[in-house]
Amino acid sequence: MHIPVLTIDGPSGAGKGTVSRLVAKKLGWHYLDSGSIYRSLAIALLKQSADLANEAEIIKVAQAMALEFDCGDELVVKLNGEDITDQLALESTGNIASQIAALPGVRRGLLQKQQNFRQLPGLVADGRDMGTVVFPDAENKVFLTASSAKRAERRYKQLIEKGIDANLVNIMNEIEERDRRDMERKTAPLAMASDALYIDSSDLAIEAVVEEVLNLIH
Numbered sequence: 001m002h003i004p005v006l007t008i009d010g011p012s013g014a015g016k017g018t019v020s021r022l023v024a025k026k027l028g029w030h031y032l033d034s035g036s037i038y039r040s041l042a043i044a045l046l047k048q049s050a051d052l053a054n055e056a057e058i059i060k061v062a063q064a065m066a067l068e069f070d071c072g073d074e075l076v077v078k079l080n081g082e083d084i085t086d087q088l089a090l091e092s093t094g095n096i097a098s099q100i101a102a103l104p105g106v107r108r109g110l111l112q113k114q115q116n117f118r119q120l121p122g123l124v125a126d127g128r129d130m131g132t133v134v135f136p137d138a139e140n141k142v143f144l145t146a147s148s149a150k151r152a153e154r155r156y157k158q159l160i161e162k163g164i165d166a167n168l169v170n171i172m173n174e175i176e177e178r179d180r181r182d183m184e185r186k187t188a189p190l191a192m193a194s195d196a197l198y199i200d201s202s203d204l205a206i207e208a209v210v211e212e213v214l215n216l217i218h
């Protein structure tokens with residue numbers, strides 16, 4: 001049975017998470033936040049004091065970790081039974097996630113975990129390589145981006161709202177560093193699929209982006 005997929009790829013802070021969640025809700029589809037899988041692995045590695053330079057050890061931890069996702073209004077993630085939701089959003093988690101995400105064996109090890117989210121009646125998948133590597137046969141693909149200044153500003157607001165201390169200049173630097181790493185890595189770099197719709201959300205309200213994406217589906 002064919003299961004439709006909508007992929008939304010792009011750099012961090014472009015609004016992929018919010019847009020994907022809203023679109024999934026409107027369509028009644030499942031939602032995959034693939035970044036949270038890399039982030040969960042980062043947390044698992046920190047908890048086990050794993051050697052981040054040892055790819056074989058990282059792959060072992062990736063294969064052993066049991067993840068549970070509860071995609072209600074807010075995403076809740078459990079790692080081996082423990083709620084790690086609060087730690088997921090930290091910039092330090094994102095930075096480690098982006099370092100280990102550059103390792104080909106780690107990406108291979110996490111591929112099936114991501115593809116398992118493809119279930120009826122459909123899936124909205126958000127990440128960096130959803131349309132290029134994980135679901136290349138998706139019939140609807142979007143590449144959502146925004147200027148790095150706008151993305152830093154949004155991330156800053158998100159963190160402050162969550163009560164997490166943040167510094168705008170540091171966030172901007174980290175975002176640019178993470179973009180560079182995500183785009184320059186050899187395996188599954190952040191890139192637009194040739195058949196994706198390009199949306200720049202710098203000057204668009206979330207609702208306008210959601211509408212544009214829903215138009216694509218209909």
Ligand code: C5P
Pocket residue numbers: 012034035036038039094097098099101102126127128129130178182
């Ligand atoms: O999207 P998010 O900021 O949560 O992703 C954290 C990191 O995980 C990214 O910087 C990226 O390096 C990695 N990632 C990836 N492929 C994906 C999703 C995230 O490499 N599909």
